[in-house]
Amino acid sequence: MKKLNIRELAQSLQLSTSTVSKALKDSYEISSKTKQRVQEAAARLNYTPNPYASSLKKKHSKTIAVIIPEIADNFFSLAIKGIQSVAETKGYHLLIYLSHEKFINEKLIVAECSSGRVDGILISISEETISPEHYLKLTSEKIPIVFFDRDFENLDIPKVITNDYDCGYMAAQHLLERGCSNPVFLSVSSSLPICAKRAAGFAAALCAAGIMAEQKIISCTGNGDATVAEIRELLVSDHQPDGIVASVERLAFQVYLVAQENGINIPDEIKVVAFSTVETAPILNPSLTTITQPAFQMGKAAVELLFKCIEKPGVDLSGTCIELPSKLIIRNSSSGG
Amino acid sequence: MKKLNIRELAQSLQLSTSTVSKALKDSYEISSKTKQRVQEAAARLNYTPNPYASSLKKKHSKTIAVIIPEIADNFFSLAIKGIQSVAETKGYHLLIYLSHEKFINEKLIVAECSSGRVDGILISISEETISPEHYLKLTSEKIPIVFFDRDFENLDIPKVITNDYDCGYMAAQHLLERGCSNPVFLSVSSSLPICAKRAAGFAAALCAAGIMAEQKIISCTGNGDATVAEIRELLVSDHQPDGIVASVERLAFQVYLVAQENGINIPDEIKVVAFSTVETAPILNPSLTTITQPAFQMGKAAVELLFKCIEKPGVDLSGTCIELPSKLIIRNSSSGG
DNA sequence: CTGAAAGCGCTAACAA
DNA sequence: TTGTTAGCGCTTTCAG
Numbered sequence: 001m002k003k004l005n006i007r008e009l010a011q012s013l014q015l016s017t018s019t020v021s022k023a024l025k026d027s028y029e030i031s032s033k034t035k036q037r038v039q040e041a042a043a044r045l046n047y048t049p050n051p052y053a054s055s056l057k058k059k060h061s062k063t064i065a066v067i068i069p070e071i072a073d074n075f076f077s078l079a080i081k082g083i084q085s086v087a088e089t090k091g092y093h094l095l096i097y098l099s100h101e102k103f104i105n106e107k108l109i110v111a112e113c114s115s116g117r118v119d120g121i122l123i124s125i126s127e128e129t130i131s132p133e134h135y136l137k138l139t140s141e142k143i144p145i146v147f148f149d150r151d152f153e154n155l156d157i158p159k160v161i162t163n164d165y166d167c168g169y170m171a172a173q174h175l176l177e178r179g180c181s182n183p184v185f186l187s188v189s190s191s192l193p194i195c196a197k198r199a200a201g202f203a204a205a206l207c208a209a210g211i212m213a214e215q216k217i218i219s220c221t222g223n224g225d226a227t228v229a230e231i232r233e234l235l236v237s238d239h240q241p242d243g244i245v246a247s248v249e250r251l252a253f254q255v256y257l258v259a260q261e262n263g264i265n266i267p268d269e270i271k272v273v274a275f276s277t278v279e280t281a282p283i284l285n286p287s288l289t290t291i292t293q294p295a296f297q298m299g300k301a302a303v304e305l306l307f308k309c310i311e312k313p314g315v316d317l318s319g320t321c322i323e324l325p326s327k328l329i330i331r332n333s334s335s336g337g
Numbered sequence: 338m339k340k341l342n343i344r345e346l347a348q349s350l351q352l353s354t355s356t357v358s359k360a361l362k363d364s365y366e367i368s369s370k371t372k373q374r375v376q377e378a379a380a381r382l383n384y385t386p387n388p389y390a391s392s393l394k395k396k397h398s399k400t401i402a403v404i405i406p407e408i409a410d411n412f413f414s415l416a417i418k419g420i421q422s423v424a425e426t427k428g429y430h431l432l433i434y435l436s437h438e439k440f441i442n443e444k445l446i447v448a449e450c451s452s453g454r455v456d457g458i459l460i461s462i463s464e465e466t467i468s469p470e471h472y473l474k475l476t477s478e479k480i481p482i483v484f485f486d487r488d489f490e491n492l493d494i495p496k497v498i499t500n501d502y503d504c505g506y507m508a509a510q511h512l513l514e515r516g517c518s519n520p521v522f523l524s525v526s527s528s529l530p531i532c533a534k535r536a537a538g539f540a541a542a543l544c545a546a547g548i549m550a551e552q553k554i555i556s557c558t559g560n561g562d563a564t565v566a567e568i569r570e571l572l573v574s575d576h577q578p579d580g581i582v583a584s585v586e587r588l589a590f591q592v593y594l595v596a597q598e599n600g601i602n603i604p605d606e607i608k609v610v611a612f613s614t615v616e617t618a619p620i621l622n623p624s625l626t627t628i629t630q631p632a633f634q635m636g637k638a639a640v641e642l643l644f645k646c647i648e649k650p651g652v653d654l655s656g657t658c659i660e661l662p663s664k665l666i667i668r669n670s671s672s673g674g
Numbered sequence: 675c676t677g678a679a680a681g682c683g684c685t686a687a688c689a690a
Numbered sequence: 691t692t693g694t695t696a697g698c699g700c701t702t703t704c705a706g
Contacts, residue, residue, distance in 0.1 A: 387684070389682090389683080
């Protein structure tokens, strides 16, 4: 069956293309009799309008871009799920782009998005991102953008984030209450605002308890084996910490692995808390205390905000910041003390 | 900064649009001097060609659709990552659609894809899918489609799958070797081919060992709490099984939870093996024996196959089936015996 | 209520 | 080597 276009459909009905076009979208200008005739024929002949022709004419595409650093990560999968749940009710399409945590990739993707391909952009910035020009260019071209989770600070771009500073504080405090005297924070990037905020909260809690926070923020910037090596070195050192806050779940997994391989008991010798949405937290060995972000809700809130920008180009949402709190869920990895 | 089009760019250079168009794509017809002039101007004025206009003309979109049942699932996240890794090198865009395991959604999505929006489709079918007309319609319209992981059987559509039957067999055999005399298989859907194949392999291994496989295939079709209830009932029943093969990882997690809450020891009282790609398998309590699919590679192989279909519409790839083997990774949840 | 016609921004014959 | 022109398939005034 050959794909047919609106002209052919119109011809087969002895109507003009404009009548058919209007009938298809149920316009009040068309008699209900012809509407029916047209819609019936369209269904029968399997007519589907070419979305690109229509986008070209209407100057919007009913598609949005989601730019994330990584997809094989529970947080982002859940966020996409949230995004998709509302995009689908609005008939929007979702284009997914991965920056792989690289600034250069992110810039290329963002530039590509300014071509008119998408009506709006949802982005969680890469670890490397240090300047915002590419976002600014987008806003100057009036294509709406909203940050979710990982934002670029001091910009007027709308965002939905979580209470990272408070959670960093909470995590440290929790460890302190459980008897840790030498907790450390495992950071993935000092330039990444969310990580910096978590670290800052952590440091503040230590200070409040009279502990010097210097040297308690440990950067684990490599990935894979390099990080494992760093963690191994940390855990078997003379000044082994007695508590760990993992800024991302991957680091917690690595801590577990290293502890396991070196016979270090969690939580007796070392307690751990992780920023994580991992589903298996309750059945880990031991079950993992987490700071869990409302990933699905954040995705949802972010698209909703984006749709507001798209639908009401007039109203000024710049500066809007929605903060959805994360939750500390206490499990066995931090018990005892 | 207002977005400009090719005509305006051409005007500002005192050239024709066709010259500019060709210069932009580095055509041999254009002198290198003007090429440079054009490209320099395009960069300076921030010109980006409208992709929809170009798609309309060229009759392809450089975008492919990925249709999956669910995104918050390690297997699919990894598969997307594999897909993306090759799409990005080819400059293709990725549209993601979720069927939420519903046949009706899948049909709608597939129909939408036949509009010319995408150059090809990668799909993992929903649990409910029972008829293939919507796929056939696509192929009759010459839009390439390839199945990955969850295929619809007895069709000539290319696919990349894993050795599900063998793995079901292997899982059962492993449990038997470890001393189980009453293993069961937890199925999510009897109509879903991959699940059925896993179950069939499982049953075959039992038969080979002289065990009646009747009633050993247990369907856990509800989701969430309903499934937990089913599993709870199974585990505390008089004829409690001493081995479980979970056809999907979610079921294994639920088994762990129920075992935990009822003080049932894994692996002493009951051993478990799960079809799963979960990253935390080694650090679960106890570490989980898995049949792990090569998710990333499957995604990669699938797009590569799809690109072959797209790039060489002439050659006939129908019937192509790439089978990438999964691996049994033995851990503590099935130890002892 | 229906139709004619212009044009969205780009590409690709074909001319020059 | 560059320019003219005719669409791609659709939507949308504007006339009828």
